Amino acid sequence: MVLAAEAAEAGDLAKIVTILRFIRITIWNSMESDIAKQCQMGNWSNFDELYEVYLPKIYAFVYNRVRHKQTAEDIVSTVFTNIVKRVGTFREHGAGFKPWVYAIARNALIDHYRRNQPTFDIGSVEVVSGENLANGLDRALDAESVKQFLAALQPQQREIILLRIWDDLSHKEIAQILNVSEANSKVMFSRAISSLRQALIGAKP
Numbered sequence: 001m002v003l004a005a006e007a008a009e010a011g012d013l014a015k016i017v018t019i020l021r022f023i024r025i026t027i028w029n030s031m032e033s034d035i036a037k038q039c040q041m042g043n044w045s046n047f048d049e050l051y052e053v054y055l056p057k058i059y060a061f062v063y064n065r066v067r068h069k070q071t072a073e074d075i076v077s078t079v080f081t082n083i084v085k086r087v088g089t090f091r092e093h094g095a096g097f098k099p100w101v102y103a104i105a106r107n108a109l110i111d112h113y114r115r116n117q118p119t120f121d122i123g124s125v126e127v128v129s130g131e132n133l134a135n136g137l138d139r140a141l142d143a144e145s146v147k148q149f150l151a152a153l154q155p156q157q158r159e160i161i162l163l164r165i166w167d168d169l170s171h172k173e174i175a176q177i178l179n180v181s182e183a184n185s186k187v188m189f190s191r192a193i194s195s196l197r198q199a200l201i202g203a204k205p
Helices: 004-039 045-068 068-090 097-116 142-151 157-165 171-178 182-202
Strands: none
Touching: 004 045, 004 068, 004 097, 045 068, 045 097, 068 097, 068 182, 097 171, 142 157, 142 182, 157 171, 157 182, 171 182
């Protein structure tokens, strides 16, 4: 009886934590949209709040793909310049301000690759351990093996894995960045992980 009560209490606590996290995210998303609207009307007094939140995130997003400090800083500078220039195009719909910012960062990266690098070099990205990619992946596989198999994926599959796992974006956010439906984002990610898992399983001795 005691164990059952403790389990029920733990379950209730988990639900409360989930609800509180949802409320926090909802409030912050609303604040982001409000600040963006203020900027659209010429009031930039609160833009620093967005800058402080997104600077480390966008820098990590860019640096993990170019692996060069000065290049990353240059691209991030371009990203925030474009945010300021294009804030008038932001519309409060879909997943909100966050994916709009990441879409601008993604486009800046694409422009960089087109100018300097015909194809995306997955070798320039530091990868996480295999078990973080999906449940069931062989924990004995090293990062270099995962990197090689990621490089063998189709570009779209590789990108959605990076967005979902490296950048910890939700499918709703990814859908807005890639201009697809949320359901399609989930299907794309599932297929990408399946392809990666099959490649890893096939490589086992």
